[in-house]
Amino acid sequence: MKLNEKRQSFLKMLPGVDHVLEVAGTKPIFEDIPKSVLVRCVRSVIQDLRIIILDDKMDIKEEDLSESAILEKVKTCAQNAMTPNLLRVINATGVVMHTNLGRSILAAEAVENISLVAGSYSNLEFDLSKGVRGSRYSAVEDILCEISGAQAAMVVNNNAGAVLLCLETIAKGKKVIVSRGELVEIGGSFRIPDIMAKSGGILKEVGTTNRTHLKDYESAIESDTGLLLKVHKSNYSVVGFTAEVSVKDMVEIGTKYHIPVMEDLGSGTFIDFSQYGLLKEPTVQESVATGADVVTFSGDKLLGGPQAGIIVGKKDILDRIKQNPLTRALRIDKLTLAALESTLRLYLDKDKAIAAIPTLRMLTLSYDEIAKKADRLYNLLKNINDARLSIKLIDLSSQAGGGALPLLDLPSRCVGIHVKGLSVNTVERYMRNNTPPIIGRIEDDLFIIDLRTIQEDELQLIESAFSGMFRDL
Numbered sequence: 243m244k245l246n247e248k249r250q251s252f253l254k255m256l257p258g259v260d261h262v263l264e265v266a267g268t269k270p271i272f273e274d275i276p277k278s279v280l281v282r283c284v285r286s287v288i289q290d291l292r293i294i295i296l297d298d299k300m301d302i303k304e305e306d307l308s309e310s311a312i313l314e315k316v317k318t319c320a321q322n323a324m325t326p327n328l329l330r331v332i333n334a335t336g337v338v339m340h341t342n343l344g345r346s347i348l349a350a351e352a353v354e355n356i357s358l359v360a361g362s363y364s365n366l367e368f369d370l371s372k373g374v375r376g377s378r379y380s381a382v383e384d385i386l387c388e389i390s391g392a393q394a395a396m397v398v399n400n401n402a403g404a405v406l407l408c409l410e411t412i413a414k415g416k417k418v419i420v421s422r423g424e425l426v427e428i429g430g431s432f433r434i435p436d437i438m439a440k441s442g443g444i445l446k447e448v449g450t451t452n453r454t455h456l457k458d459y460e461s462a463i464e465s466d467t468g469l470l471l472k473v474h475k476s477n478y479s480v481v482g483f484t485a486e487v488s489v490k491d492m493v494e495i496g497t498k499y500h501i502p503v504m505e506d507l508g509s510g511t512f513i514d515f516s517q518y519g520l521l522k523e524p525t526v527q528e529s530v531a532t533g534a535d536v537v538t539f540s541g542d543k544l545l546g547g548p549q550a551g552i553i554v555g556k557k558d559i560l561d562r563i564k565q566n567p568l569t570r571a572l573r574i575d576k577l578t579l580a581a582l583e584s585t586l587r588l589y590l591d592k593d594k595a596i597a598a599i600p601t602l603r604m605l606t607l608s609y610d611e612i613a614k615k616a617d618r619l620y621n622l623l624k625n626i627n628d629a630r631l632s633i634k635l636i637d638l639s640s641q642a643g644g645g646a647l648p649l650l651d652l653p654s655r656c657v658g659i660h661v662k663g664l665s666v667n668t669v670e671r672y673m674r675n676n677t678p679p680i681i682g683r684i685e686d687d688l689f690i691i692d693l694r695t696i697q698e699d700e701l702q703l704i705e706s707a708f709s710g711m712f713r714d715l
């Protein structure tokens with residue numbers, strides 16, 4: 243296809259990569275940009291312009307080819323390249339443990355300890371009292387035993403890893419009896435049957451989807467049965483005509499036939515949430531007290547700590563687990579360990595834990611406290627004083643998320659926003675592209691900000707995002 247004359251001349255006007263690099267080299271704004279990034283950006287800006295010139299369906303003007311226009315594009319490209327990919331975001335969804343947004347945010351104590359341990363050497367695997375090599379788990383083992391009542395404890399990278407490690411240690415090549423109602427899939431491709439297969443354990447399903455009885459477990463026991471496993475139905479619930487066997491009853495037959503019992507609690511908690519007007523979740527202490535041999539749970543679900551898999555239980559089994567070479571592959575990192583220890587210490591005083599651990603604080607916030615925050619945001623946004631902005635206060639429900647308390651609707655107060663002349667999807671996109679991004683939800687043509695998951699210092703940032711949007715429009 244033949245280009246028209248104007249486009250032919252545009253093509254000739256396109257500067258060479260070397261020339262643009264030379265000019266950029268004289269500009270202070272490019273001083274801190276690594277050479278490789280700058281070269282890549284200059285090449286891609288020129289290449290993009292060439293594509294536009296060659297496509298006569300795309301608009302291009304002479305000034306788009308000016309040196310300053312090209313440098314401006316290079317600057318945007320370089321700035322994007324230099325911005326970290328992992329960013330702070332504002333969680334306006336009301337989902338407290340939002341797995342896509344990092345699940346739990348840490349207590350200040352935990353954040354402080356991470357930075358301390360990250361920036362200096364530590365006694366990670368060094369026994370200071372004896373002056374010899376120590377265990378990585380000793381930092382948290384005693385405290386986990388104290389809070390849970392277990393004989394022994396250890397931690398790995400995450401709960402999926404904890405379950406795999408326990409199954410591999412206890413039940414490799416043996417049958418593991420699990421209720422059909424508990425063969426769960428947790429988001430992100432964690433499925434009990436798949437993990438079981440990877441561990442070398444042989445899944446023996448018993449009961450039905452809605453009802454499993456003690457006799458189902460008992461009659462399934464054979465000479466090669468290695469484990470009775472209970473899995474918490476974290477993210478769903480079976481209602482209606484249902485029956486499940488308690489860990490206590492499972493422990494009874496486990497003891498009778500000398501078969502260990504394991505419970506994967508998923509979102510393990512040390513707090514009895516029914517005391518705070520929420521639904522009851524089984525606690526780690528309760529599971530340990532029933533006599534379960536091994537209990538596993540996540541560090542970053544209801545515990546409100548860093549990503550980790552926590553294993554507590556009987557000393558003989560924990561000793562075997564600790565000797566499994568897989569522990570090395572699933573090993574917890576020192577920054578995580580620092581955060582986990584600080585988080586666990588807060589649990590020594592339950593009231594302190596609720597106040598200091600953001601996940602617990604947000605889950606137990608009263609409607610009135612949320613409504614006060616909502617009023618403050620409402621007033622901040624009103625002060626923008628733009629006729630296009632309409633703001634409403636609305637009652638909606640927030641969710642716990644993170645595969646915990648799936649049936650629980652937490653009454654919450656939200657701000658709903660409509661901008662005249664903009665679709666709600668455009669508003670949502672604007673907020674998502676803000677610095678920091680604000681992730682809300684859309685309901686009834688409104689952009690919804692649920693105040694349950696908004697931190698105090700974020701109210702002003704939300705106000706700035708909207709004022710900025712109106713300046714740009």
Ligand SMILES: *Cc1c(COP(=O)(O)O)cnc(C)c1O
Nearest residue numbers: 400401402428476508509540645
């Ligand atoms: C969430 C969950 C897991 C996986 O835990 P991670 O810490 O995300 O690896 C395993 N089992 C159950 C029952 C869960 O709810």
